[in-house]
Amino acid sequence: MTTKPLGVGLLGLGTVGSAVARAFADRSKRVDAAAGRTVRLLGAAVRDPKKARDAGDIKITGDPFEILDDPEIGVVIEVIGGHQPAFDLLLAAFERGKHVVTANKEVIAKEWDALHEAARLGHRELRFEAAVGGAVPVVRGVMELGAIRPRVLRGLLNGTTTYICSRLESGVSFGDALKEAQAKGYAEPDPTNDVDGFDAAYKLSILVSLLEGRHFRPDQVRRTSLSSTTAAAAAAAAARGARIRYLAVADFGDKATKCRVGPEEVPADSLEGRATGPTNVITLESDMADRLVWSGPGAGGDATASAILADVIAIARVMR
Numbered sequence: 642m643t644t645k646p647l648g649v650g651l652l653g654l655g656t657v658g659s660a661v662a663r664a665f666a667d668r669s670k671r672v673d674a675a676a677g678r679t680v681r682l683l684g685a686a687v688r689d690p691k692k693a694r695d696a697g698d699i700k701i702t703g704d705p706f707e708i709l710d711d712p713e714i715g716v717v718i719e720v721i722g723g724h725q726p727a728f729d730l731l732l733a734a735f736e737r738g739k740h741v742v743t744a745n746k747e748v749i750a751k752e753w754d755a756l757h758e759a760a761r762l763g764h765r766e767l768r769f770e771a772a773v774g775g776a777v778p779v780v781r782g783v784m785e786l787g788a789i790r791p792r793v794l795r796g797l798l799n800g801t802t803t804y805i806c807s808r809l810e811s812g813v814s815f816g817d818a819l820k821e822a823q824a825k826g827y828a829e830p831d832p833t834n835d836v837d838g839f840d841a842a843y844k845l846s847i848l849v850s851l852l853e854g855r856h857f858r859p860d861q862v863r864r865t866s867l868s869s870t871t872a873a874a875a876a877a878a879a880a881r882g883a884r885i886r887y888l889a890v891a892d893f894g895d896k897a898t899k900c901r902v903g904p905e906e907v908p909a910d911s912l913e914g915r916a917t918g919p920t921n922v923i924t925l926e927s928d929m930a931d932r933l934v935w936s937g938p939g940a941g942g943d944a945t946a947s948a949i950l951a952d953v954i955a956i957a958r959v960m961r
């Protein structure tokens with residue numbers, strides 16, 4: 642094992658960041674063994690350092706540059722979310738020679754070229770497994786498929802909308818289903834990102850960009866909101882042996898790739914039809930690899946932390 646420990650710093654210590662910190666505390670031996678060297682979490686930057694949190698014994702600062710400027714930190718994990726200040730902080734991390742791991746689908750989907758270029762210029766790793774599919778290793782999965790010609794990618798990429806669809810089937814109104822999703826912590830207080838399809842569009846943009854090897858912008862994804870879907874529509878679908886699910890679809894035509902997210906009918910007994918909550922399902926059809934399916938927990942602190950730690954471990958192995 643390499644003797645010098647690899648230092649890691651967190652930007653953000655909310656649902657996901659706290660789960661990452663707890664995982665570092667609970668399973669450091671396992672992480673070190675997988676990484677082939679000692680990996681240590683050295684601190685976290687937050688907005689409000691006085692807030693109580695379930696993140697173990699970790700050094701907390703209100704200044705992200707205390708993490709970015711720490712010479713002991715080689716890997717920065719960004720779990721703040723949103724476009725700014727995350728984008729500027731990620732660029733600052735590369736400028737300071739740090740490797741970057743992020744769960745932030747919005748900044749990756751919008752700033753694909755700038756972030757990849759910053760990583761390339763700095764000879765550093767940019768990893769974002771947790772940005773799509775939570776614990777499901779679908780980012781790595783599609784990256785391993787460089788030779789295929791994709792035909793269709795379809796998936797459930799957003800747990801909030803799957804939960805709402807499943808409640809509509811039980812006769813609950815859209816408004817009540819949304820309130821339930823918020824009470825369970827699935828939907829954010831401002832549910833626009835989930836219900837109007839921005840979240841699914843960011844994730845679809847990332848998968849298509851990986852498959853095409855160039856940026857497919859999230860604003861090229863046609864979005865239809867779930868908000869006008871009713872319990873009556875769900876009942877009518879059920880009478881046809883179908884279920885409504887909020888699907889993300891990429892159609893890789895000969896001339897142009899067309900992407901959409903919105904409510905569509907799927908067979909009730911399909912993997913998508915049977916999903917009721919944060920389970921994500923991603924199916925890829927291609928010429929050489931036929932039909933590949935990934936499925937599993939697409940959200941939640943621990944599931945997302947699993948993907949983040951896998952990225953940190955992969956970086957530690959490259960640096961060995």
Ligand SMILES: NC(=O)c1ccc[n+]([C@@H]2O[C@H](COP(=O)([O-])OP(=O)(O)OC[C@H]3O[C@@H](n4cnc5c(N)ncnc54)[C@H](OP(=O)(O)O)[C@@H]3O)[C@@H](O)[C@H]2O)c1
Nearest residue numbers: 653654655656657687688689720721722744745940941945
């Ligand atoms: N939650 C999930 O299940 C899930 C799944 C997959 C991916 N993700 C992604 O993971 C990221 C984090 O999500 P989350 O659910 O953990 O969010 P969250 O609970 O809202 O946590 C955000 C964290 O960022 C901190 N923060 C906000 N602005 C900051 C700033 N300017 N400087 C430093 N820290 C700042 C907050 O500090 P305070 O604590 O002091 O407010 C908080 O600790 C997002 O990109 C999200 O899309 C989440």
